[in-house]
Amino acid sequence: MSAGAGVEAGASAAQLARRRRAESRRRGWREFRRHRSGVAGLVVLGAFVLLALLAPVIADAEGLSVTRAQGGVLQPPSTTYLLGTDDNGRSVLTLLIWGARVSLLVGLLATVISMVIGTLVGLLSGYFGGWPGALLFRLTEWFLVIPFLPLAIVLASVLGRSLLNIALVIGVTSWTSTALLIRSQTLSIKERAYLERARGLGAGHLHLLRRHVLPNVAPLVFANTTLTVAVAILAETTLSFLGLGDPTRVSWGSMLEDAFRVGAITTGSWWFIVPPGLCVVLVVLSFTLIGQALESVLDPRLRERR
Template structure:
């Protein structure tokens, strides 16, 4: 092996060791964050519920024709969270709803993060018409009220879980793009970017090899916060009746409860469990996000 090849291998090994050491430091710091660990514990519980829902509650329990309880039956040993207006177990509905709400929230966040990161890096890296156009498009999305835009898109695309994911993903990326663009502008003036340009590195090389690794901590911290917003958006759209009527989510449970007169009937057990689940999941993602943000804070002002 030549000296140049040996040096390249050695350099990659050093970089790999540094990344591993960085991950270990992050893990130790996160483990010391009580709020972050509390958020992880709550998320782990809901993830376990979502995974085991088909095992604990057969899908037939979601069918109105297979309901075994009375309408708005209060909590009991048979139905720990009571029943809805059709006699279905609210506990079964909430467990199955966790699968849809978490899936939509995570999938929509991935779409939003990919679009926001790509647009943010490109608008901060490129100058001239292309970069300015991306910046103006971002501003345009930020100016338009989010909820009306999401409602219009969901109405146009139709009622399905995939469409809800797409709607939330393509309407919630601008804030991420603006954040990443600001970070990209700060990175663009650093010496290693100037060296890369002087050595003939192209735009794609600069953005993927130098800019993207340096904005990834910010992307990861923002992702955990964005998931909670996506889950809230899914709940809102489902509550407005824009989700797939054949799927059960926490938002659709709330929508059906209000439509069936659960409030007038005093059936609080139909509305409280899904609402509390939304609050706990949103809170847990925020706790994890704040912990990650605190650890990655370059000023060292973490918990």
């Protein structure tokens, strides 16, 4: 075979692989659209993401300043303040819009940290036998049996109150379920015939992990990510509610903490506590619905049961 023919064959093989990936994505999207709950979750999540991205356009950042607040204390909803005001006279709607940026950012950043740690530990503990795999598995079990909230509170208190630290705390304390899931899948994949053939041809551990094991567990990681984001947002809300969030930033959790501190429930100031709580519920529910739909799309066995 000539050099030109070899180049053409390589190019055609690459084009064929791209067409197959494009067709796979289209087929996955068609399957996803059949899940009405997943599509509804995607629409709700898209609305919140758009709200967070357009926050500087929709609401003036000066409305977050306590010294520039112009409304009355805990003023009920009106034409001027659609969702009323907080205990400092700031617009609850403005706080809600800007709080979406912090809550979503911390949730996504914590999820990335959790997914990276969980995927690496799960892959290595499942692929390697002997003491390395056993050590990583015992480490996973150790983090698993420790209650999440006390460990997160201790780490947040030690590291300090900032967005990066809160995301790091949530990510470091929430990777165990991902690691166990990836480990079980890796244990199954490493016994398959094509991995044995690759080993026989001289493939090393890095090649096997990168080219064969990781691509097969990637759909599982992707589906689990959406569920982990929901957990991370709830964790951020919990830590902020306990006063461990960043005091210089407004999030839905810090709004709930402020509402609880001033007794919004006992004074009947529902407009201060219901909107941020409802936003947390809607975002968590949307991620959960998307994750369930993706699980069905990526796992043929779940499609067959429907």
